[in-house]
Amino acid sequence: MCAAVVVAVDGPAGSGKSSVSKAASRALGYAFLDTGAAYRALTWQALESGIDTADAAAIVALLDGFDYRTTVTDEGTRVTVGDADVTDAIREPRISAVVSDIARVPEVRLALNDAFRRMIRETDAPGIVVEGRDITTVVAPDAAVRILLTADEAVRIARRSAELAPGTASTAGQLRERDARDAQVVDFLTAAPGVVTIDSTELDFDQTVQAVVGLVNDEQEKRL
Numbered sequence: 663m664c665a666a667v668v669v670a671v672d673g674p675a676g677s678g679k680s681s682v683s684k685a686a687s688r689a690l691g692y693a694f695l696d697t698g699a700a701y702r703a704l705t706w707q708a709l710e711s712g713i714d715t716a717d718a719a720a721i722v723a724l725l726d727g728f729d730y731r732t733t734v735t736d737e738g739t740r741v742t743v744g745d746a747d748v749t750d751a752i753r754e755p756r757i758s759a760v761v762s763d764i765a766r767v768p769e770v771r772l773a774l775n776d777a778f779r780r781m782i783r784e785t786d787a788p789g790i791v792v793e794g795r796d797i798t799t800v801v802a803p804d805a806a807v808r809i810l811l812t813a814d815e816a817v818r819i820a821r822r823s824a825e826l827a828p829g830t831a832s833t834a835g836q837l838r839e840r841d842a843r844d845a846q847v848v849d850f851l852t853a854a855p856g857v858v859t860i861d862s863t864e865l866d867f868d869q870t871v872q873a874v875v876g877l878v879n880d881e882q883e884k885r886l
C-alpha cells in the first residue's frame with residue numbers, strides 16, 4: 663500500500679513530460695520518477711556491451727545484472743549503471759535512436775514496471791510525480807491524478823530542436839519515428855478514461871507547470 667499521492671504523467675516525445683513533471687514535483691514538494699531514464703540506461707548498457715538492440719534475447723539476458731540507480735543531488739538527479747555515471751550519456755541521440763527496440767521487449771517492460779512500482783511504494787515524500795508512456799494505464803492506473811501531457815507535433819519538434827540545435831530535420835525525423843515505434847507498444851496519444859489531457863501547444867513552460875500543480879491541488883482539496 664502506497665501512502666504517497668501518485669501523479670501519473672504520460673505523453674509523446676518532447677511534450678515536456680520530464681521538464682514539466684520535475685518542476686511540478688518541486689513546486690509540490692513531491693519526489694520525481696523519470697521512467698524513460700531506466701529504458702535509456704538499459705539501452706546504454708546494451709550499446710556498451712556491444713549488443714545489437716534488435717536482439718531481444720540478448721537484451722533480456724542483460725536484465726539480471728542491470729545495476730541501475732538514481733541519486734538525488736544538489737545539482738539534480740544522477741543516473742548510474744554500475745560504476746558509470748550515465749546521466750548525460752543516456753540523453754545522446756544515439757540512445758534515443760534505438761531505445762524503442764529495448765522498450766518493445768515484453769520481459770523488459772515487466773521487469774522495469776516492477777522496479778518502478780517498488781520505487782513508488784518506497785518513496786518517503788508525501789507524493790511522487792511519475793512520467794513515461796504507460797504510467798496512467800499500466801504502471802499506476804490507480805494514481806490519484808492521471809495526466810496526458812501533449813502538444814502539437816510541430817511545437818514539440820521546435821522545442822526539442824531549440825534544445826539540441828543544430829539539425830532540425832533529423833530531430834524531427836527521430837522524434838516522429840520514435841513516437842511511431844513506441845505507439846505500437848503502448849497508447850500514449852489518446853487519454854484513457856479518467857485521464858486529463860493538458861495540451862501545452864499554446865502554453866508557456868510556467869503555465870504548463872501551473873496546470874499540473876493546479877490539477878493536483880484540486881484533487882487534494884476534493885479528498886479533504
Ligand SMILES: Nc1ncnc2c1ncn2[C@@H]1O[C@H](COP(=O)(O)OP(=O)(O)OP(=O)(O)O)[C@@H](O)[C@H]1O
Pocket residue numbers: 673674675676677678679680681682698821822825862865866867868870
Ligand atoms: N509549455 C512549454 N513551453 C515551452 N517549452 C516547453 C514547454 N514544455 C516543455 N518545454 C521544453 O520542451 C523541451 C522538451 O521537454 P522535455 O524534455 O521535458 O520533453 P519529454 O516529453 O520529457 O521528451 P522525451 O520523451 O523525448 O524525453 C524542453 O526543452 C522543455 O524545456
Ligand SMILES: Nc1ccn([C@@H]2O[C@H](COP(=O)(O)O)[C@@H](O)[C@H]2O)c(=O)n1
Pocket residue numbers: 675679697698699701702761762765793794795796797840844
Ligand atoms: N514508461 C515508459 C517510459 C519510456 N519508454 C521508452 O523509453 C524511451 C525514452 O523515454 P523518454 O521519456 O526519456 O523519452 C521512449 O521513447 C520509450 O521507448 C517506455 O516505453 N515507457
